[in-house]
Amino acid sequence: MDLRVNLLSTEWRTRQILLTGENTDVQQIVKKLPVERGDNKLTVHVSGSGTARMIIDLRYNRPATKEEKCPFEISPIEVEETNQVTMDGPIAKERGCDICGRCELDPGEPDNYDFNMFGPSAEESLQIPISFGRRKRQAYNKICIRFQVSSINEKVHGKSIVKVGLQSGVETSSEDLEKLLEDNRNIARYELPSNGKGFVVFYLSEITPNETKFIFRLNDNFKGAKSSRQPAAVEVYDYYNPDKHCTQFYRTDPNTGADIGVDYECDGDGKQCNCLQNTCVQPVEEEILRLVKNRRKPALMLFKYMCDLRKANYAVHVKIKSLTYNLEKNQIIAAAKVLKAIHQEIQKPKVDDMITFFWSINCKLPSLEEGKEYIIIGKDGNNFSTDGREQYRYELSETALVISRNQRNRKLQRVLNNFIKFSEKGCQV
Structure with a gap:
């Protein structure tokens, strides 16, 4: 050599x-x-x-990918009232109801609306809950939490931890947790403080692309102002590599979303940052279908929701033309074409007009797709400065409802068609 x-x-x-x-x-x-x-x-x-081998090893610093930071999928965290009527007895057994009273069997779909059903008599016959579109709580403070955890990109992770934080004044019971272990063999065990408050930790044998489902009840005995409480978090991480973790925030308070977006606004040198928290849009399609099952006339409820100025003052049927990302402001921006102006607000959008929506990049919902159609109900937008020019945008958060027009579920689309028919007569003051 x-x-x-x-x-x-x-x-x-x-x-x-x-x-x-x-x-x-x-x-x-x-x-x-x-x-x-x-x-x-x-x-x-x-x-x-002679013979030799040369290897060039190039390494460079780059932002971690989403999968590298968060290799797990946490579904939207549902917080809803328990249904005492269907939790016990023959009804629960007959309809396959879970511990929170949600039943699998459909008792039927009454959808015969009287489109002349307006005015005071209609208001008296159908009271629209203040929390429609937001999970609510019954007077006795018994609520239900449910979500699923899985891995992304078909990967399998070994021993893992799911830590569910609890808001102040909220506690859980070992009875429900024991049933959860009994129903799901992938959950090896759990730990929680002796008083059942603060948090509960679940030890999973593995996390795979197949969902591990969590469902249990909570007691909310908080005596102060509900809005003063900080949100709780669900954390998922690899037991042997805790740097691989995911976090999703949620609230148990009424009229707040199950998904909380947390952004940070920093000064020029990035040394001081303020936490900016907003409530993300919740999935509403399943709630509408539950109302159909319970014969609650969801089309009329959507109409009343749209006409409630505390929650909304416009409704449009749109088609998403483009999606862009503003990483500086941590936002997703959607440009949409108006297919039908169902209910007009200050801007009065017309058919074929282009309008703009935005929401936090940390929110899992809404999950809009280019080329897809949606019905969006929400509040007035605002003028925002973009690249030196003013642009009117609608924020999709808080009380906004985003409902897909692309789902093949006939019941859901029938409800939306009836909602549009109701809206043709306009909101009555």
């Missing part, structure tokens, strides 16, 4: 490596290759006799 290796590059000192029979067992390392100098080219000249 007698090799002479010269490494050359513009604006970089030539490196020479001599390989002989005396040093072939020792790895020769050249650090700091000229990756960002000159024309970014490295020339290798080799002379002599």
Whole structure:
């Protein structure tokens, strides 16, 4: 072995490596290759006799990908009232109801609306809950939490932790947790403080692409102002590699979302940041279908919701034309074409007009797709400065409802068609 290796590059000192029979067992390392100098080219000249192998190992710093930071999927966290009527007795057994009173069997779908059902008599016959579109709580403070955890990209993770934080004054019971272990063998065990408050930790044998489902009841005995409480968090992480973790926030308070977006607004040098918290849009399709099952006339409820100025003052049927990301402001921006102005607000959008929506990039919902159609109900937008010009935008958060027009569920689409028919007569003051 007698090799002479010269490494050359513009604006970089030539490196020479001599390989002989005396040093072939020792790895020769050249650090700091000229990756960002000159024309970014490295020339290798080799002379002599023998055989050698050269390996170039390039490493660079980059932002971690979403999968690297959060390799797990946490479904939207549903917080809803328990249904005492269907939790016990023959009804629960007959209809396959769970511990929170949600039943699988559909008792039927009454959808015969009287489209002349307006005015005071209609108001008296059908009171629209203040929390429609938001999970609510019964007077006795018994609520239900449910969500699913899985891995992304078909990967399998071994022993993992799911830690469910509880808001102040909220506690759970070991009875429900024991049933959860009984129904799901993937959950090996759980731990919680002796008083049942603060948090509950679940130990999972593994997390796979198949969902591990969580459902249990909570008691909310908080005596202060509900709005003063900080949201709680569901954390999922690898037991042996806790840096691989995901977090999703939720609330048990009425009229708040199950998904909380947390953004940070920092000063110029990034040394001081303020936490900006907003309530994300909740999934509403399942709630509408539950109302259908319970014969609650969801089309009329959607209409009343749209006409409640505390929650909304416009409704549009749109088609999403483009989605962009503003990483500086941590926002997703959707440009949409108006297919039908169901109910107009200040801007009075017309058919074929282009309007703009935005929401926090940390929110899982809404999950809008280009080329898809949606009915959106919400509050007035505002003028925002974008690239030196003013643009009117609608924020999709808080009380906004986003309902897909692309789902093939006939019941859901029938409800939306009836909602549009109701809206043709306008909101009555």
